[in-house]
Amino acid sequence: MTNPTxxxxxxxxxxxxxxxxxxxxxxxxxxxxxxxxxxxxxxGVQFEETKRALLKDxxxxxxxRIGFEADVVSYRGYETLRAGSIxxxxxxxxxxxxxxxxxxxxLAALKEACEITDRVFERLADExxxxxxERDVAWTIExxxxxEGAERVAFETxxxxxxxxxxxxxxxxxxxIRRGETVIVDTGCTIGGYASDYTRxxxxxxxxxxxxxxxxxVTAAQQAGLEAVGAGVxxxxxxxxxxxxxxESPFAGLFGHGLGHxxxxxVHEAPRLSTESTDTLEAGNVxxxxxxxxxxxxxxxRIEDDVVVTERGIENYTGFRKDLIVVD
Numbered sequence: 001m002t003n004p005t006x007x008x009x010x011x012x013x014x015x016x017x018x019x020x021x022x023x024x025x026x027x028x029x030x031x032x033x034x035x036x037x038x039x040x041x042x043x044g045v046q047f048e049e050t051k052r053a054l055l056k057d058x059x060x061x062x063x064x065r066i067g068f069e070a071d072v073v074s075y076r077g078y079e080t081l082r083a084g085s086i087x088x089x090x091x092x093x094x095x096x097x098x099x100x101x102x103x104x105x106x107l108a109a110l111k112e113a114c115e116i117t118d119r120v121f122e123r124l125a126d127e128x129x130x131x132x133x134e135r136d137v138a139w140t141i142e143x144x145x146x147x148e149g150a151e152r153v154a155f156e157t158x159x160x161x162x163x164x165x166x167x168x169x170x171x172x173x174x175x176x177i178r179r180g181e182t183v184i185v186d187t188g189c190t191i192g193g194y195a196s197d198y199t200r201x202x203x204x205x206x207x208x209x210x211x212x213x214x215x216x217x218v219t220a221a222q223q224a225g226l227e228a229v230g231a232g233v234x235x236x237x238x239x240x241x242x243x244x245x246x247x248e249s250p251f252a253g254l255f256g257h258g259l260g261h262x263x264x265x266x267v268h269e270a271p272r273l274s275t276e277s278t279d280t281l282e283a284g285n286v287x288x289x290x291x292x293x294x295x296x297x298x299x300x301x302r303i304e305d306d307v308v309v310t311e312r313g314i315e316n317y318t319g320f321r322k323d324l325i326v327v328d
Contacts, residue, residue, distance in 0.1 A: 001019065001020050001022075001068075001069050001072075001095060002018070002019045002020075002054070002055075002068070002069060002072055002073060002077075003069050003071075003072045003095070004016060004018065005099075005265050005266055006020075006069070006095040006096070006099075007019075007020050007029075008193070008265065009095060009098075009099055009265060010095065011027065011029060011042050011044065011045055012042065013029060013031075013035075013038065013039060013042050013045075014038075015031050015035045015038070015039075017031055017032055017034070017035070017052070017054050018030060018031040018035065018039075018054070019031075019050075019054060019055075019058060020045075021062070021066070026045075026046060027044065027045045027046070028045065028046045028047075028048060029042060029045040029046070029047045029048070030047075030048050030049075030050045030054065030057075030058060031047075031049070031050060031054070032049065032050050032051060032052045032054065033049060033052075036049045048061075055073075055077050055080045055081055056080050056084075058081065058084075058086070059080055059081050059082075059083055059084025059085070059086055060084050060085075062084070062085065062086050063084075063085035063086060064085070064086070064087060065087045065089055066081075066086050066087070066088060066089065067088075067089045067090070067091040068081060068088050068089070068090065068091065069091060069092070070090035070091060070092050071092055071093065073088075093270065096269060096270050097270065099264055099265065099269060099270070100262055100264070100269065100270040100271055100282070100284075100285055101282055101283075101284040101285060102264065102284050102285070102286055102308075103284070106194060106264065107284075107286070107308060109191045109192035109193070109194040110191075110194045110195075110196065110263065110264075110286055110306070110308075110317065111317050112191045112192075113150070113154075113188065113189050113190060113191040113194055113195060113196035114196045114198075114306055114317035114318060114319075115317075115319070116145065116148045116149060116150050116189055116191070116196070117145075117187070117188055117189055117196045117198050117318075117320075118318070118319040118320045119148050120141065120144045120145055120148055120150075120187070120189075121185075121198065121200060121320040122320065123144050123148075124140070124141060124144065124185065125202075125325050125327060127140060127327070128327070128328050129161075129177045129183055129202065129204050129327045129328065130177055130178065130179050130204050130205075130327075130328055131176060131177070132176070132177055133172075133173070133174045133175060133176055133177070134159040134160065134161055134164065134172040134173050134174070134175050134177060134183075135159070135172045135173060135174055137159045137172070137177070137183075137185075138156075138157040138158075138159045138172035138187075141153075141157050141159070141185070141187050142157060145187075145189045150189035150190065150191065151189065151190045151191060151192075151193075152189065152190055153187065153188070153189055153190075154187075154188040154189055154190050154195035154196060154197060154267050155187075155188065155195070155197075155267050156171065156172075157172060157185070157186070157187040158170060158171065158172060158184065158185065158186035158187065158199075159172040159183065159184075159185055160172070160183070160184045160186075160300065161175060161177040161178070161181055161182070161183045161184075161204075162175070162177070162178060162181040162182070162183075162298075162299070163297045163298060163299075165181070165182045165183060165184045165201070165294075165299055165300035165301075166294045166295055166296050166297060166298060166299060166300040167294070167300070168256065168257050168292060168294060168300070168302070169186075170184075177204060178204065179204050179205040180204060180205040180206055180207065181203075181204055181205075181207070181299065182201050182202070182203055182204075182207065182211060182299040182300060182301060183201065183202045183203075183204060183327070184199060184200075184201050184300055184301070184302055185199065185200055185201075185202065186198070186199040186302070186304065187199075188267065193265050194263075194264055194265060195263055195264070195265070195266070195267045196263070196306055196317075197263055197267055197288055197304065197306060198304055198305070198306065198318060198320065199290055199302045199303060199304035200303065200304075200320065200322070200325070201215065201218075201300070201301045201302060201303065201324070202324075202325050202326070202327050203324050203325070203326045203327070204326070204327055204328070205326065207299070208298075208299075210250070210295070211295065211298070211299045211301070212324075213249075213250065214251055214254075214293040214295065214299070214301050215301050215324050217245060217246060217249045217250075217251055217293060218246075218291055218292060218293050218301045218302065218303055219303060219322060220245050221242040221243070221245035221246050221255070221291040222242065222289055222290070222291050222303045222305070222322075224241045224242050224244070224245050225238060225239075225241055225242030225259050225260070225273075225289045225291060226289050226305065226307065226314060226316070227241070227313075228240075228241035228242070229273075229281065229287065229289065229307060229309060229313065229314050230281065230309060230310070230311070230312065230313045230314065231281055231282055231283045231309055231310065231311045232280065232281065232282075233280070233281045234277070234279070234280050234281075235271050235272050235273045235274060235277030235278075235279040235280070235281065236273075236274070236275060236276070236277045236278075238259060238260075238273045238281070238289075239258060239259040239260075239273045239274050239275055239277065240275075242255075242259050242289070242291045243255060243259070243275070243291075245291075246291065246293060251293045251295075254293045254294055254295065255291055255292060255293055255294075256294070257274075257292065258272060258273055258274025258275065258276075258277070259273040259274060259289060259290065259291060260272075260273040260274075260287045260288035260289045260290050260304075261273065261287065261288055262285060262286060262287055263286045263287065263288060263306055264286060271285055271287065273287060273288075273289070281309045282309065283309055283310050283311050284308070284309065285308070285309040286306065286307070286308050286309070286317075287306075287307060287309065288304050288305065288306055288307075289304065289305050289307060290302055290303065290304030290305075291303070303322055304318075305317075305318035306318050
């Protein structure tokens, strides 16, 4: 396998250019000179130094039927492997399925990341928004994460105000935040490599009546989604429970993305909660629950929690309040 996240997950080796081969007689780890010292320190593997052109080197030194990650290796990479003595066999999501079910160590890291994110949002609610750019508020959020002990932000922080908040995954821009509009903040941090991912929607003053109504609908939809999540529940059914609330409201058709996704070493991983999901939830999965309503050119609302799937439902790691907070 060559997915850096999967290599890290299995043997704790971080590299941008590595491969792991699991054989009946043991595990072999391959990487180039830049990582050779760290590779030789990894316990339980046989380390072999390669050339910088990793796949070409592997094609020359390995032979026989060998599985490769079909979702990671490009067609050119496949052709490189096939040009040697390897018979490459495509495999998909083998490690990702293992990663989807978290153990106690992983859950502890995720919980700590969520606790830090709670504290950041508490402090953010006291910050001034009006008159500042989205980018400036995003920078403040990164500083708050640093102050609260996060390793780093888990992804580029989204601060989207007014018409920008109607774009589900916009980016912080130089737009100045004005009074009387919604501001979506979507952010998270990592602890031990494991990511949190929260979204809350703030108001910078009085809003139009239909925006308040949309906020109430999203709140109800999220609650329906939270109540639907549990071991044995299909991702498509959890999504449907929340989506039904929106579709039965005046905002039908305005919840265009999936209800949620898995969290772990990557911000978006298995399992998925969406209309297209083929996953069934298991105890130990960690997923987001994040319905939204987006009024084109005007306003957007999204509320997102991080929850652990249990046999009886969920344990919600998100502690920050969900009422509509008005900021200056």
